[in-house]
Amino acid sequence: MADYVELMGFGPRGWGLLLVRATLMTVAVSATAFALGGALGALIAWARIGGDRTLRLAADAYTTVLRGVPDLLVIYLLYFGGSLAVSALAQALGARGFVGVDAFAAGAIAVGAISGAYQSEVFRGAYGVIAPGELDAARSVGMPRLMLFRRIIVPQALRSAIPGLANVWQLALKESALISVVGLTEILRQAQVGAGSTRKPFAFFITAAALYLVLSTISGWGFERAEAVAMRGVRRS
Amino acid sequence: MKLPNVCAAALAASLLVVTGASAQPKDWSSIRIATEGAYKPWNFTDPSGKLVGFEVDLALDLCLRMKAKCEIVAQAFDGMIPALNAGKFDAIMAGMNITDKRKEAIAFTQPYGRTPSTFAVLKSGALAKLPEPGKVYSLNPDGAAAAEKSLNDLKPMLKGKVIGVQTSTAQANFLEKYFKDVIEIRQYKTTEQHDLDLAAGRVDGVFASISYLKSVVEAPENKDMMLAGPRYGGGVLGFGVAVGLRKNDPELLAKFDAAVAAAVADGTVKTLSTKWFGFDITPQR
Amino acid sequence: MDFAFLRETFVLLLSGLPLTLQLAFVSIAAGAVLAVLLALMRLSGSRWLGALARSYVFVFRGTPLLVQIFLIYYGLGQFPEVRESVAWPFLRQPYWCALLALGLNTAAYSSEIVRGGILSVPFGQVDAARACGMSRALIFRRIVVPQGLRVALPAYGNEIILMTRSTALASVITLMEVTGIASKIISETFRPVEVFVCAGAIYLMLNFAISRVVALVERRLSPQARKRAPAAAAPEPVR
Numbered sequence: 032m033a034d035y036v037e038l039m040g041f042g043p044r045g046w047g048l049l050l051v052r053a054t055l056m057t058v059a060v061s062a063t064a065f066a067l068g069g070a071l072g073a074l075i076a077w078a079r080i081g082g083d084r085t086l087r088l089a090a091d092a093y094t095t096v097l098r099g100v101p102d103l104l105v106i107y108l109l110y111f112g113g114s115l116a117v118s119a120l121a122q123a124l125g126a127r128g129f130v131g132v133d134a135f136a137a138g139a140i141a142v143g144a145i146s147g148a149y150q151s152e153v154f155r156g157a158y159g160v161i162a163p164g165e166l167d168a169a170r171s172v173g174m175p176r177l178m179l180f181r182r183i184i185v186p187q188a189l190r191s192a193i194p195g196l197a198n199v200w201q202l203a204l205k206e207s208a209l210i211s212v213v214g215l216t217e218i219l220r221q222a223q224v225g226a227g228s229t230r231k232p233f234a235f236f237i238t239a240a241a242l243y244l245v246l247s248t249i250s251g252w253g254f255e256r257a258e259a260v261a262m263r264g265v266r267r268s
Numbered sequence: 269m270k271l272p273n274v275c276a277a278a279l280a281a282s283l284l285v286v287t288g289a290s291a292q293p294k295d296w297s298s299i300r301i302a303t304e305g306a307y308k309p310w311n312f313t314d315p316s317g318k319l320v321g322f323e324v325d326l327a328l329d330l331c332l333r334m335k336a337k338c339e340i341v342a343q344a345f346d347g348m349i350p351a352l353n354a355g356k357f358d359a360i361m362a363g364m365n366i367t368d369k370r371k372e373a374i375a376f377t378q379p380y381g382r383t384p385s386t387f388a389v390l391k392s393g394a395l396a397k398l399p400e401p402g403k404v405y406s407l408n409p410d411g412a413a414a415a416e417k418s419l420n421d422l423k424p425m426l427k428g429k430v431i432g433v434q435t436s437t438a439q440a441n442f443l444e445k446y447f448k449d450v451i452e453i454r455q456y457k458t459t460e461q462h463d464l465d466l467a468a469g470r471v472d473g474v475f476a477s478i479s480y481l482k483s484v485v486e487a488p489e490n491k492d493m494m495l496a497g498p499r500y501g502g503g504v505l506g507f508g509v510a511v512g513l514r515k516n517d518p519e520l521l522a523k524f525d526a527a528v529a530a531a532v533a534d535g536t537v538k539t540l541s542t543k544w545f546g547f548d549i550t551p552q553r
Numbered sequence: 554m555d556f557a558f559l560r561e562t563f564v565l566l567l568s569g570l571p572l573t574l575q576l577a578f579v580s581i582a583a584g585a586v587l588a589v590l591l592a593l594m595r596l597s598g599s600r601w602l603g604a605l606a607r608s609y610v611f612v613f614r615g616t617p618l619l620v621q622i623f624l625i626y627y628g629l630g631q632f633p634e635v636r637e638s639v640a641w642p643f644l645r646q647p648y649w650c651a652l653l654a655l656g657l658n659t660a661a662y663s664s665e666i667v668r669g670g671i672l673s674v675p676f677g678q679v680d681a682a683r684a685c686g687m688s689r690a691l692i693f694r695r696i697v698v699p700q701g702l703r704v705a706l707p708a709y710g711n712e713i714i715l716m717t718r719s720t721a722l723a724s725v726i727t728l729m730e731v732t733g734i735a736s737k738i739i740s741e742t743f744r745p746v747e748v749f750v751c752a753g754a755i756y757l758m759l760n761f762a763i764s765r766v767v768a769l770v771e772r773r774l775s776p777q778a779r780k781r782a783p784a785a786a787a788p789e790p791v792r
Binding site: 346347349350353369373435436440441454455456457461464465468469470 | 627630631636645646647725727736737739740741743744745
């Protein structure tokens with residue numbers, strides 16, 4: 032037990048500082064992915080709700096593919112394929128040589144793409160909560176679409192979306208562990224490095240699990256608060 | 269402007285920003301070198317997260333000779349070559365041997381190290397008594413006949429056993445080529461992982477370079493591991509460890525080649541390898 | 554587009570499909586049993602059983618599957634006590650470790666689905682059944698399960714698809730299912746994009762097949778939800 036504390040602590044032989052930095056990296060990449068997923072999810076939901084047939088098909092294909100293919104493959108594909116694509120794009124735009132997509136970017140984009148597929152489902156469901164009468168009324172007084180979106184749709188949809196989004200956030204946190212396979216030094220990768228270096232895998236992986244549980248618990252509290260705030264004044268059925 | 273268009277444009281713009289467009293200058297004043305970071309003592313990560321090892325020291329020396337600023341990054345071994353070709357970095361120094369198969373995908377400088385490969389087993393295990401421990405065989409055409417005979421002599425003892433090896437390595441190709449139907453080959457992402465499984469008894473032995481295995485069996489927590497069987501080099505196991513570069517970067521190849529040649533000639537490689545391995549790994553001509 | 558290479562890769566990858574299917578279905582089946590147990594524990598009314606079940610679900614849903622796999626495979630293998638125990642012939646092999654990790658993981662998620670299904674049965678029916686003197690086992694078998702299954706099936710179908718995706722993680726502990734074979738092919742040919750696209754296509758087809766089967770089972774279980782035959786088309790307007 033004393034061994035474990037020394038191993039995970041902040042002393043000279045301790046891995047504590049590295050694990051803390053890795054935890055921050057996990058939060059950073061998950062948050063970036065979640066934000067990207069939010070933007071993507073909103074776009075996709077928009078396409079599925081109000082788009083024409085081709086847009087809707089494309090959006091459907093997107094969600095089907097990204098929820099059907101293992102996340103590990105999506106991450107690998109975006110890590111290797113992404114650089115090739117971005118380099119090609121950059122070269123077409125006149126840049127010389129290669130443009131790198133590092134592990135953080137590739138991981139955030141991959142998890143963001145997957146998260147976007149799930150978030151679009153959440154947004155679609157949340158949009159259905161809005162009374163059509165309100166939308167009709169807003170349109171009939173000539174509200175521009177952007178204002179409609181900003182003042183009518185977003186506040187109400189967001190309120191119903193919070194539980195679903197809480198779920199998707201937890202998913203993003205856990206998927207960030209997969210980015211370890213492309214070398215990003217987040218919690219799991221750091222645990223692996225420690226385990227390999229000290230031959231004590233159990234200690235490191237248990238600590239990793241505990242760190243994820245802490246992050247997930249804190250997030251859960253955060254979303255519960257958000258839901259309480261958002262539901263202020265709304266009569267529960 | 270329509271909202272979806274705005275969002276799509278914003279997404280594209282942010283993607284470009286996130287990827288941090290960093291086109292490499294062709295004058296090679298700044299080079300990114302990739303290493304694995306989990307292959308002691310060639311390259312590994314110290315507790316503070318820094319990359320250290322023989323190749324890290326050698327890389328800094330080579331960059332001094334090439335008058336370039338070097339950045340050393342870590343990359344998983346099985347993705348090394350695809351990542352190099354995808355432009356994530358400019359050179360590989362990760363204990364990677366020159367093999368014919370790899371030469372189809374990338375270019376190599378002259379080698380800066382050459383060591384044979386062998387088995388490591390548990391002292392209490394079934395393979396502790398592999399014949400001819402320590403005898404060196406060359407798989408190149410000149411020594412192929414003797415090597416093949418020794419390989420056949422090993423087959424009865426190895427039959428049905430489980431041998432661990434790192435994926436994507438010349439050692440993995442060696443096992444596939446000569447022992448494919450004799451043993452169960454387990455491919456691991458890192459050498460550290462197959463060592464853990466050897467200690468746990470999940471595999472009967474592991475096959476890797478002597479330069480790596482020597483430090484493993486000498487580590488105090490691995491008292492029950494030992495080297496076993498003959499040592500093999502050349503042929504499918506490659507012609508020595510060298511710097512890997514993209515095929516369409518001939519100027520960088522020339523610069524690295526000259527630097528490696530100089531480092532080998534003036535004994536820098538010998539000094540560094542004695543420091544990290546305890547013996548000289550400079551390839552003998 | 555190197556179609557010859559793609560075709561070759563496809564065939565090679567298909568050889569990993571049996572292992573993928575085995576891992577998915579055995580872990581789902583075992584996980585389902587554990588899930589029912591956990592759901593019953595939470596609904597049993599006992600504080601201790603309920604707390605135990607809730608903590609199990611919390612731990613397994615709050616940590617990534619990859620961490621669970623590493624913990625079970627490398628973590629447990631570290632201890633001589635484990636290596637000398639009766640479980641070692643199983644834990645020694647990556648196949649059983651993967652099954653264990655996948656099964657424990659799906660049980661946590663599935664137990665919530667099962668619980669939702671059980672709770673969805675209107676209490677009035679259970680009450681009436683008890684009033685008629687039906688035993689608890691009979692109530693479970695004839696009232697709760699048929700109706701609860703109907704409610705749980707869409708979410709459970711989702712879980713099955715998620716589980717087949719998760720089998721890809723078994724490749725990190727040396728198992729040669731589809732993703733493991735894909736990694737091996739890439740390490741020999743250095744062409745990651747093409748190989749992973751092939752592998753992705755195989756998983757998509759697998760998931761399509763599974764979702765079709767689940768939809769079929771859903772339809773068979775819910776005769777009242779089947780659409781009526783469409784009304785006869787309106788006659789052409791007279792010109």
